Amino acid sequence: MSAPEEKDFSVDRATRPEKPGTLGKEVMIKANFIGVTKFSYPEVHYYSFEIVDQKKKKAGRKDSDRVFLQMKVTKKFGTNTYPTFDGGQVYSPTELAIGHSKQTRSYDITVPVEADGSGREKTFKVEIKHQGTIVLTSIGDYVKDNSKTPWDGSIQSNLTVLNAFANNKVRSEYLSVGKKAIFPPSRDNRPIYLPGGIEMKQGFYQSIRPGWGRLVINVDICATTFYPAVPVIDIIPKIVKHPRDRHEKSRDDLRRGLDRKEIDVLNWYLKGVMMFVTHRSDNRKPKYKVSYVDHQPADLAKFRQGNKETTVAKYFRENYGQSLQFPRLPCIVVVKPQDKSKSYFPIEVCEIYKQMPDDARREMVQRTAVKPWDRFDRIEGAIKGIFRHNNDENLRSIDLVTDPEFIKLKARVLPPPKLTSNGANINPQGGRWDLRRFTDCPDIYNWSVMVFENRSYFPPEVVRNAMKQLRNSLHEKGLNVSTDPYIEYGSPHGDYEKSLALAYQKARIKKDRPPQLIICIIQKKVLGASGIHAQIKRICGTILGVVSQCIVANNMKGPNPNRWRQICGNISLKVNGKLGGKNCVLAERELNFGTNKSYMVFGADVFHPGREEKGRPSVAAVCASMDKSVTRYVGRYSMNRKIRNETIENLEGMVADLIKQFQRRNDVLPFQIVFYRDGVAEGQFEHVLHEEVKALKRAFDRIYGEKDVKPQLTFIIVQKRHHARKEDSDRSGNCQPGTIVDTEIVVPQEFDFYLQSHASPLGTARPTHYHVLLNEAKFPVDAIQNLTYKLCHLSVRCNLTISHVTPVHYAHHIANQAKHFVMWDGASSGRSVTLQMPRVRESKPRLRI
Structure with missing residues (x-):
């Protein structure tokens, strides 16, 4: 018996309604786009461009760019040609020297030492072949005023070609990330370092986009970060040390090894992290994903080598000619998913990229959060001083001309909706409003607090006072909280499921009813805190069937009590929503779906x-x-x-x-x-x-x-x-x-x-x-x-x-x-x-x- 045919569902893509939108107040605004004033939408030839080194290994992006530039400088593509390269293919408005030949043309290209003296001379084998032509009239038809042309693959390929022409020159002149972001040197040529030694670079992004009746170029500022590599052995003292210990372990302390509890903490931190190893004689640094940290030290951990067993320490001594300085430290184990085979690496040969700490992330946000007028001034400077579109030989080769001034356009400002809460009308102003009481609130008859902190650092009286303020805030918003919570302590690096189950059971026994809510207090500087939040929610929601709310411990302490009071107001919003309440709703008849x-x-x-x-x-x-x-x-x-x-x-x-x-x-x-x-x-x-x-x-x-x-x-x-x-x-x-x-x-x-x-x-x-x-x-x-x-x-x-x-x-x-x-x-x-x-x-x- 044949299988039933799948039902065919026809899908017609929506087009813009003929009647334009009129709701709201009209305003004139400026957008970070410049218009293309002249473009003839020519035909472009495209070529495959395969590059391998002397070991027949595919060249990386940086080497590929250098090979292309060297071929362009030495006229390998021919004279009076303006090819561009986007990292994958070569495009040219005219035929290159290899013509339409379907046979692959090969070159041996030697790339010289870089201008700053870094790197070394390399030779690559290049194979280039004409693949066909791309007609750019597809994007021209797409942007016409009365166009009915839908988006399809040809539109996407046209934009890929155009962005290759727009970005090739600046990518060859400046540090680039991806195909559209460049990072010129700063004015004072001084690097920007964030906390933790992370370097931040600021630059510019541009992309050719379809507009109304013409093409436009979107130009913006952007930022990226470069993370320094850190030997794992240097971060062990910071991982296994308790946050309130005065002294970190020294390197000499590490020679004695780690106890099982310290290895568990190290395992929790390193599991799933990408690392690379530094012991190879060929200077290669292959990357691996950490599966786990073994409990056996390197001088005792054994594996089979051929027909005999050997220890990791002995293997490194015999095969790499180096005796381990820390043979009592455990090994990092990498399990290959294909065959489940294991590789053991001594910790002292492993490095990881330093993660971005909270203070670095906060500083990066502050540095990149610029006011609109500053952003537009910087973009305008880049358009006229860096991109210089009308002087770009690649854009001139396809006869593309731009207006360097920003596009000014008409916009409409919609009126804000009316909200209601607990019978009171609310009128949002500037995208915000004050909410005194919630519309619908549950009763909280039993709740508990799980403190993943040391009792001596965060004593019960501090927790009780903080929870008293939270309870008052919940009362003010309309939640009836009839009891004080049960408070339990657990290890920051311990078994979360066991700790939460204990808090759940004790609160249930105390009130003879299961708790509805567990407040979880965690350390601010616990590594991987977002993952801990998620695990707590998973355990509480899917195993215990109770709502959880995580709070950072340091938020409860400090010289400014008003800050904790404000935080309690924000927590109240989330708790009421999680328990099934409603904070506020749109006023009657505000929601209009066009149907009853x-x-x-x-x-x-x-x-x-x-x-x-x-x-x-x-x-x-x-x-x-x-x-x-x-x-x-x-x-x-x-x-x-x-x-x-x-x-x-x-x-x-x-x-x-x-x-x-x-x-x-x-x-x-x-x-x-x-x-x-x-x-x-x-x-x-x-x-x-x-x-x-x-x-x-x-x-x-x-x-x-x-x-x-x-x-x-x-x-x-x-x-x-x-x-x-x-x-x-x-x-x-x-x-x-x-x-x-x-x-x-x-x-x-x-x-x-x-x-x-x-x-x-x-x-x-x-x-x-x-x-x-x-x-x-x-x-x-x-x-x-x-x-x-x-x-x-x-x-x-x-x-x-x-x-x-x-x-x-x-x-x-x-x-x-x-x-x-x-x-x-x-x-x-x-x-x-x-x-x-x-x-x-x-x-x-x-x-x-």
């Missing part, structure tokens, strides 16, 4: 692991509103099986489960669904639209059945990682919250807009870019923009408008926490867990691994 029937709002995001976690699958999260006021949400998350897959693989199952939850709570299925999807680039729109929208349609079929009317679906992409900035003439230089831009720097046929929904008193605000890809409810421009702005006012975590819609804010938070929840064994197989947040559930969720 039921509706749901979804948010979705995918967390991708960093480069140091190569091979680890991504974690996807989805959350959905459960009530008419769109303030209570339920969330789900799962691990993708395919490595670095941007698509949410289990979307159908998670959405179906959330719709069932909605039906159980409201006795009705939603008639309309608005789905906000975060973290997708333009080149992935079509793929995500077809894959994920079809998954949503399949979920609707599962829940609604074949005969029922399916919900109207509006699918919106949310983009936060871009370089578009705006400047207004108010006191801060930023645009006002509610500022909408949907002309000039967008294309006419796409239904997209920039919305700056939040205030940014310290630096330059970044608007969020929304793309409406599906509009089955036929929302007008004003309706979807106004709805989106109002959904930025409903986060339970603050009394501020946030920079993007609340469901995406929650989904991002869930995915970021869930990366610590899931278990991963180094293979690509997925794991799935369920989560609800805030806590609006009937029963304890189950952890499925």
Whole structure:
């Protein structure tokens, strides 16, 4: 019997409605874009460009750039040619010397010593081959005023070519990171160092983008960091030392080795960290991911070498001619995921990159948070003094001319919505408001405190006084807290599950009822604190079935009591939301979905692991509103099986489960669904639209059945990682919250807009870019923009408008926490867990691994 054919769901991408948006007050603003005033959209030849060294190993990016520049200087590409290189392919408006030959042309290129005397002369073998031509008229048709041309692969390839021409010259002149960011020397040529020896460089970013009727160039400032390498043996004293010990262990102390407890602490810190080794005679420093720290010292740890056993210390002495200085220290073990084989490395030959401490991160934020007028002055200086687009030989070769002045455009400022709380009307001013009492509050009849700190440093009376202030703050906001909490102590590096279970059980015995809330107090300087927060939430939420709230211990102490009082107010917001309460809601008739029937709002995001976690699958999260006021949400998350897959693989199952939850709570299925999807680039729109929208349609079929009317679906992409900035003439230089831009720097046929929904008193605000890809409810421009702005006012975590819609804010938070929840064994197989947040559930969720 043949398998049933999969149902074909047609998906028509939304276009911009004919009637433009008119809601709000018109203002004139300035954007960090310059316009392309002349461009003929020529045909460009492209060539493959393969480079290997004398050992037939593929050249790195830096060497590839040097080889290309050397070939250009020595006229290997021919005379009167202007080729560009983006790190992968070579582009040229005219044919290079190799012509259209389908045969590969080979060269032996010797790269001389660098100008500063560093490096050494190297010889590379280059193979270059003509692959075809790219016609740039595709992007020209796409940006026309009355264009109906949709985004497709040709548009993306055109932009790749154009950005290669725009960035090739400056990338060859300055330090660069990626294809679009450059870092010229500072004016005084003095490096900037952050705490911990981390170097920060400030530079500029540029990208050619499609605009309304023309191309535009987006130019912005950017920053990057360079981390110094640190021998593991030098950081051991800081790791195994208790934070309140006066003296660190010396190197001589380490010669005696570590006890089991100290090794456990070291294991907790190093597990999963990327390291490299320094003992090889060929000067190579291969990278490895730490699996664990062995309990056996190097002079006792044994492994098989051929037919005999040997110790790690003896192996290094016989094979590398070096006796270990610290043979009593344990070894770092690396387990290969392919065959589970183990490699042992003495600690003294291992180095790691220093992590960015909190004070360094804070200083970097302060240094990069510049006012809009300062940012625009620096960008203007870079346009005229560094990029000099109209003098760039590569841009001149394709006849591209720009206007160096910033684009000025019309924007609209939407009016803020009215909020209510406990019967009182609230009018947000400047993206913020005061919230005296919450709308809906639960009773707290039993709660406990788990202190992951030393009792002598953080005595019970200090905890009790701090909790008394927190209890008063909860009372002021409307929560009835009938008892003082039970207080328990645990080790900062101990068994969190055991400690939390103990606090749970003792509080339950004391009140003869299970606690609803566990306050967890942790050290500020505990390494990997964000991971500890996540583990505590996982244990409390999925194992104990109780809400948790983490607090940094140092926040409770200090000379300024008003600071702790303010922190208690912020904690109250989160606690009330986690316990199922409502802080504030939009006033009646503020939410307009164009229907009197039921509706749901979804948010979705995918967390991708960093480069140091190569091979680890991504974690996807989805959350959905459960009530008419769109303030209570339920969330789900799962691990993708395919490595670095941007698509949410289990979307159908998670959405179906959330719709069932909605039906159980409201006795009705939603008639309309608005789905906000975060973290997708333009080149992935079509793929995500077809894959994920079809998954949503399949979920609707599962829940609604074949005969029922399916919900109207509006699918919106949310983009936060871009370089578009705006400047207004108010006191801060930023645009006002509610500022909408949907002309000039967008294309006419796409239904997209920039919305700056939040205030940014310290630096330059970044608007969020929304793309409406599906509009089955036929929302007008004003309706979807106004709805989106109002959904930025409903986060339970603050009394501020946030920079993007609340469901995406929650989904991002869930995915970021869930990366610590899931278990991963180094293979690509997925794991799935369920989560609800805030806590609006009937029963304890189950952890499925």
